[in-house]
Amino acid sequence: MALTTRxxxxxxxxxxxxxxxxxxxxxxxxxxxxxxxxxxxVEVAERKEDFSxxxxxxxxLMFVAVxxxxxxxxxxxxxxxxxLTEVRERHNAFDETVRETSLLxxxxxxxxxxxxxxxxxxxxxxxxQGAGESMAAVKSGELTMLLCMGxxxxxxxxxxxxxxxxxxxxxxxxHARMWVKGFAAEQGLSVVLMFPLALGVLLYPESTxxxxxxxxxxFVTGKLIFIVKGFRIFFTQIAxxxxxxxxxxxxxxxxxxxxxxxxxxxxxxx
Numbered sequence: 001m002a003l004t005t006r007x008x009x010x011x012x013x014x015x016x017x018x019x020x021x022x023x024x025x026x027x028x029x030x031x032x033x034x035x036x037x038x039x040x041x042v043e044v045a046e047r048k049e050d051f052s053x054x055x056x057x058x059x060x061l062m063f064v065a066v067x068x069x070x071x072x073x074x075x076x077x078x079x080x081x082x083x084l085t086e087v088r089e090r091h092n093a094f095d096e097t098v099r100e101t102s103l104l105x106x107x108x109x110x111x112x113x114x115x116x117x118x119x120x121x122x123x124x125x126x127x128x129q130g131a132g133e134s135m136a137a138v139k140s141g142e143l144t145m146l147l148c149m150g151x152x153x154x155x156x157x158x159x160x161x162x163x164x165x166x167x168x169x170x171x172x173x174x175h176a177r178m179w180v181k182g183f184a185a186e187q188g189l190s191v192v193l194m195f196p197l198a199l200g201v202l203l204y205p206e207s208t209x210x211x212x213x214x215x216x217x218x219f220v221t222g223k224l225i226f227i228v229k230g231f232r233i234f235f236t237q238i239a240x241x242x243x244x245x246x247x248x249x250x251x252x253x254x255x256x257x258x259x260x261x262x263x264x265x266x267x268x269x270x
Contacts, residue, residue: 055117055145056202062110063195069103076103083185084225087178087232104181107188112156114191114198116149118215119263121201121208123148144267151263155255159183162251167234170243175233182229190222223252 070076079100123144163183167176197218200211227248235244 056199059110059113059117059195059198062106062113066103066106066110069099069106073099076100080104080185080188083178083181084189084229087229104184104188107191108156108184109153111187111191111194112153113149114194115152115219117145117198117201118194118212119148119152119260120145121205122212122260123263123267125208125212143270147266147270148263151259151266155259156187159251159255162255166247166251170234179230179233182226186222186226190218193218227252 076099160180160183163180164176167173167179194215197211197215201208204211230247231244
């Protein structure tokens with residue numbers, strides 16, 4: 001005849017119920033063991049605010065603003081392409097509207113924000129913030145990302161001023177203005193690709209390296225098109241090749257090195 005729970009020694013019952021001790025507790029009474037459920041407090045990890053979601057929201061809002069502006073007249077995109085490729089003076093009154101200028105400003109701010117996200121990813125990839133850490137775990141990552149956006153915005157403003165000054169020195173105000181608009185148009189058009197790449201860095205950090213390579217190709221391609229326009233505007237003689245090399249070093253290569261070093265130094269200070 002099999003023994004019931006009441007007839008088993010208390011020592012055996014304790015051994016049999018060891019596996020269930022995490023959720024059940026036994027109390028010995030005269031009538032046997034009485035089991036009651038024990039309510040254990042559940043430890044919930046503290047929810048941390050995801051800063052990248054705010055960056056993502058800001059980029060999406062800017063994207064919507066650009067779409068609404070372009071939707072009002074699709075010819076704005078055609079004007080941007082002409083600004084980037086043509087070197088002759090335009091006489092179409094539509095091309096000189098205030099709305100076009102405001103669109104260029106909005107696009108360049110948008111480009112600076114996207115480029116800032118990519119610059120932050122590049123800093124992290126090259127170990128500025130510490131090798132082996134994920135982007136979400138980088139100390140002061142939110143400040144560094146905002147810093148990178150500010151650095152890229154400063155880059156845009158400084159480059160516009162530099163192109164304007166150099167254009168007036170080597171030519172006249174008209175050609176300098178064409179050169180500046182070509183630069184603004186180049187960044188405005190390239191943001192079409194920079195935006196999804198920046199989103200990819202925020203949403204899929206494990207693919208950062210490939211996304212940065214694509215961003216580099218996009219950046220270099222746009223720069224090459226812009227450099228060709230500058231060459232067509234200012235360099236018409238064989239002797240101009242020397243000036244062209246100085247231009248490449250001083251206005252296209254050195255600023256890129258400086259903004260990376262600036263972002264690097266500032267990120268280490270955070």
